[in-house]
Amino acid sequence: MTDQSLTGLTLVDALAGLRARNFSARELTEAHLAAIADANPHLNAFVHVTADKAIAAADVSDGRLARGSEEEVRALEGAPLGIKDLFCTEGVPATACSKILGNFTPPYESGVTEKLFAAGAIHLGKLNMDEFAMGSSNETSAFGPVTSPWRRNGSNAPMVPGGSSGGSAAAVAAELCLAATATDTGGSIRQPAAFTGTVGIKPTYGRCSRWGIVAFASSLDQAGPITRTVADSALMLRVMAGHDPRDSTSLAVETPNFEAACHASLKGLTVGVPKEYRVDGMPKAIEDLWERGIAWLRDAGAKIRTVSLPHTKYALPCYYIVAPAEASSNLARFDGMRYGARVEGRDLTDTYEKSRGAGFGAEVQRRILIGTYVLSAGYYDAFYLRAQRVRRRISDDFTHVFREVDCLLTPTCPSATFELGGKSVDPIEMYLNDVFTVTANLAGLPAISVPAALDANGLPLGLQIIGRALDEESCFTAAAAIEKAAAFNAKPGSWFRGPRS
Amino acid sequence: MAVDEQTVRRVAKLSRIAVPEDRLAALAGELSGLMDWIEQLREVDVTGVEPMTTTVAMALPLREDRITDGGKSEAILRNAPRATDGFFVVPKVVE
Numbered sequence: 001m002t003d004q005s006l007t008g009l010t011l012v013d014a015l016a017g018l019r020a021r022n023f024s025a026r027e028l029t030e031a032h033l034a035a036i037a038d039a040n041p042h043l044n045a046f047v048h049v050t051a052d053k054a055i056a057a058a059d060v061s062d063g064r065l066a067r068g069s070e071e072e073v074r075a076l077e078g079a080p081l082g083i084k085d086l087f088c089t090e091g092v093p094a095t096a097c098s099k100i101l102g103n104f105t106p107p108y109e110s111g112v113t114e115k116l117f118a119a120g121a122i123h124l125g126k127l128n129m130d131e132f133a134m135g136s137s138n139e140t141s142a143f144g145p146v147t148s149p150w151r152r153n154g155s156n157a158p159m160v161p162g163g164s165s166g167g168s169a170a171a172v173a174a175e176l177c178l179a180a181t182a183t184d185t186g187g188s189i190r191q192p193a194a195f196t197g198t199v200g201i202k203p204t205y206g207r208c209s210r211w212g213i214v215a216f217a218s219s220l221d222q223a224g225p226i227t228r229t230v231a232d233s234a235l236m237l238r239v240m241a242g243h244d245p246r247d248s249t250s251l252a253v254e255t256p257n258f259e260a261a262c263h264a265s266l267k268g269l270t271v272g273v274p275k276e277y278r279v280d281g282m283p284k285a286i287e288d289l290w291e292r293g294i295a296w297l298r299d300a301g302a303k304i305r306t307v308s309l310p311h312t313k314y315a316l317p318c319y320y321i322v323a324p325a326e327a328s329s330n331l332a333r334f335d336g337m338r339y340g341a342r343v344e345g346r347d348l349t350d351t352y353e354k355s356r357g358a359g360f361g362a363e364v365q366r367r368i369l370i371g372t373y374v375l376s377a378g379y380y381d382a383f384y385l386r387a388q389r390v391r392r393r394i395s396d397d398f399t400h401v402f403r404e405v406d407c408l409l410t411p412t413c414p415s416a417t418f419e420l421g422g423k424s425v426d427p428i429e430m431y432l433n434d435v436f437t438v439t440a441n442l443a444g445l446p447a448i449s450v451p452a453a454l455d456a457n458g459l460p461l462g463l464q465i466i467g468r469a470l471d472e473e474s475c476f477t478a479a480a481a482i483e484k485a486a487a488f489n490a491k492p493g494s495w496f497r498g499p500r501s
Numbered sequence: 502m503a504v505d506e507q508t509v510r511r512v513a514k515l516s517r518i519a520v521p522e523d524r525l526a527a528l529a530g531e532l533s534g535l536m537d538w539i540e541q542l543r544e545v546d547v548t549g550v551e552p553m554t555t556t557v558a559m560a561l562p563l564r565e566d567r568i569t570d571g572g573k574s575e576a577i578l579r580n581a582p583r584a585t586d587g588f589f590v591v592p593k594v595v596e
Contacts, residue, residue, distance in 0.1 A: 107576035205556045219555055245564070249557050317539045328516065335517070337591050339580035348592040349517070357519030365518055369509070369528065370535060372516045383539070388552035390545050395553060427531065428538055444556025469556070 003031040004497075007175040011079055011232035014178055018065055018078045025061035025078030029054050029122055032080045035497070036124065036176045039149075042496040045161075045171040047085055047143045048093050049125035054080065057122045064120070075239050077120035082177035084168050085126040086133055087113050087223075088212040092123070096214045097141040098131045100334045100359025102341040110212025111244040112181060112223045119239045124177050128167030131361045132331065133188055133216045136433040138166025139424055140363045148196060148417055149174040149492035153458035156495075158420040162192030162413075162433075168226045169196040173492055179227040179236050183213060185220045186319055187413075187437025190449035193226055194412035194462025197451040197490060199233045199479070200226045202437075204470050205444035206251035207237075209244030217326035218249075220319075220441040230450060230480045234258035237472065253470065261473035262480040267301040271478060272405030276312035277436055279414050285455040286411045293409055293452060293463045296485035297478060305405055309397040314390050315439045316431060321374050321387035322442070327364075328371025334359065366427065395443040398466075407474045410436050412449040412462035436464060446472045450479040452486040460490065504532040 006028050009017065017023055033051050040046050061078035088094045088106035095101040109117070117123065130140040137160040138146040148161040148170055161170040165182035169192035172180050182189040184202035193200025201224045208223040215221060225236035238259065243252045273294060278287070298304050336342035336355030343358050345351040360368065374383035401408070414435055423430050440447035446469070449462040463482055467475040506525040509532065513520040520528065574587050583590035 102582075104580050107573065107579065245562070248562055249555070251557065251559075252562075311545065314542055314545055317542050320535065320539060321542075332517075336582060338577075338589055340582070342582035345592070348594050350519075351592050352517040353514075353519040356517055360518065365520075366528070366531060368516050368518065369512050369532060373504070373508070373512045373532065373536075376512065376515060383542075385552050386542055386545075386547060388554060389547035389550040390542050392550050392553035393545060393547065395556065427535065442556075 003034055006031040007035045009178070010229050011178040011227060011235060012229070015076070015079060019073060021065065025058040025065065025122065026055065028078060029058040029080050032124055032177055038498055039174050039176055039496045043147050043149060043170050043174060044144055045128055045146050045167040045174065045176060046082065046125045047097065047128045047167070050092055050123050053092070054122050054124050061120055061122065074120035075235070076116060078122060079120070079178050080122045080124045081116060082124050082127045082168060082171045082180040083113055084165055084181050084183060085129055086183050086214045087181060088214070089113055089123065089126065092126065094126065094214070095142070096132045097129050097143055098359065098361065098364065099142045100340050100356065104339050106212070108212060111209030111246060112213070112240045115239055115242065116181070127171055127180055130164035130166065131364050132214065132327070133164040133183055133185055134327070134363050134367055135163040136187070136191060136430050137423065138163040139420065140361055142361060145420055146170050147420065149496050150196060150417060150459055151493065151495065159417045159459070160195070160420055162195035162417060164188040165192050165226060169193055169198055169200070172196070172198045172226050172228060174496060179225055179232055181223060181240070182226045183221060183223050184441065185216050185323060186441050187434035189224045189226060190412050190437045190447060190462070190464060191433055193449040194451070195417040195460065197460035197488065197492065198226050198228055199230055199448065199450050200224065201233050201237055201448040201472065201475065202440060202446065203237060203241060203472055204446045206249050207241045207446070207472070209247045209250050211244050211246040215330040217323040218330060219326060220323060230476060230483045231259060231262050233448065234262050234476050256473055258472060258476050261476040264473070264477045265301060266297060266477060266481055269407070269474065269477065270303040270305055270405045271297050272305055272307035272401050272408045274307050274309045274312065274401070274408055274410060276309050277410040279435060282411070282414045283455065286414065286461060289453050289461050289463065290409070290411050293482055296482055297409060300481040300485065302478070307401040307405060307408070309401060309439070311390065311393045311397050312439060315394050315442055316435055318387045318390045318394065319438045319442060320370070320431065321383050322391060324367040324371035325375050325384055326371070328368045328375065331364070331368055391442050394439060398443045398445060402468045406468070407471070407478055408466040409478070410464045410466065412436060412464040416455050416457070416459040416461055440466050445469055446475050448475045448479045450482050451488045452482055453488065454490050504529050504536055
């Protein structure tokens, strides 16, 4: 097989091909490393490539595949993956794409990556992201922005891959890895998935261990995969999920068979359509796609019901109190004393201030300042406590509608991707990207984005399914039905393959 | 609501972030804009609503209080900006 036919396989098909010995893990890994070498100068998706480790791991997998017994061949044996730079990876730098972490090289492995590598996955390298996962366009990274492999029809203008998991989404869309890990605090898996024609799921809060993931907003952060198909997403999440006693919010529950849910019938499933998820200025292409999504699910056997989530419009401002407040506390640990970059000052306080002033980028500083402000004396009740009360209102909205429907169908984002530099001036305009995704984080619910169409410019659009807590299965069932009906098989072109002109 | 330069200076101090004087006005403008937008939360009736701190409806798990890890000072110090003889080297704290 050619390199490109190997990297273009789905995760499920690649694993089948490895088991059938149609190609080796080494061939598959080398094909991906070659694709990265070609594309990364254009896309900047990887910030650190672990080629030697990947080849060594592939050889181990080939040995296991040759012996072939069930114990030897693990769930992801020989599958080359990319890892978001927010995950601690033993002996491989983890910087959250921030200058303040310097060359931090963790002496331990995160809970999620530990599970993936124990299942035989191969680590290709670390993926670019917005600094500390704060952003919606991957333009705040200390390593520079990621460029999406997608372009408008007839245009060479560079587009954003979305954020914060922009490197993960771009790498999966450009076929530089079979799948990638990502994290989602307000939409950071689903929005970049929607922008790049890939599948992204944020599971129920507590489904995946947060141990060893650099913390942004601890009550909202969850890990999940970005993949090219719904079935690949189900497989990845099954391996990533599971109880971890090192994370006190990790749920001690069985991980369901998500792959089986992808083949389940929609008969008996009631899908809610929340009327508040129509915002001013939303392109007609997205309104139309939403209508088509409703028809696809109805045709597949689901019942459709219009529902109301009256506090939806308050989710984003609520998030911009809760998330920065938690971030200002979490990011206090970056003081230049025990790890990361230090800028020496006159005394201890001056050293803290200089290290943090030089180490944190503008967006991270802005959020720490907001968080510190809303938690400070005199403002705590008016802002922080009020936001936490509004958060409960938003969560209660979902509790009410989930008495009559099993899941919700919405657009993932209010727009398609936009040009690099197109929205970085006004923070609120950038924050509005997450208007449909942030609610699931505030309520801790699972939500998946599935690519469903291209707009008139040839750019991907996604639909989102939000499920009840711990019911990722309905998300996968509905998403698989949309994937089948939409038959989305568009690819981003090939301008990024080959030498930089 | 307006966040003035003096407030930004105070919050930056609390945050332990060195903000140059010539950045204060711009930051005050940005934070004021954000806080104005956030003001809409005042419209929500939250009478009698308990603040929500977690989405996980479970008691915090407890474990036995015993040592389960340790003896890794070398691995821990490997990432230190400055270290010597098994210690972090930090600016003088006590006079």
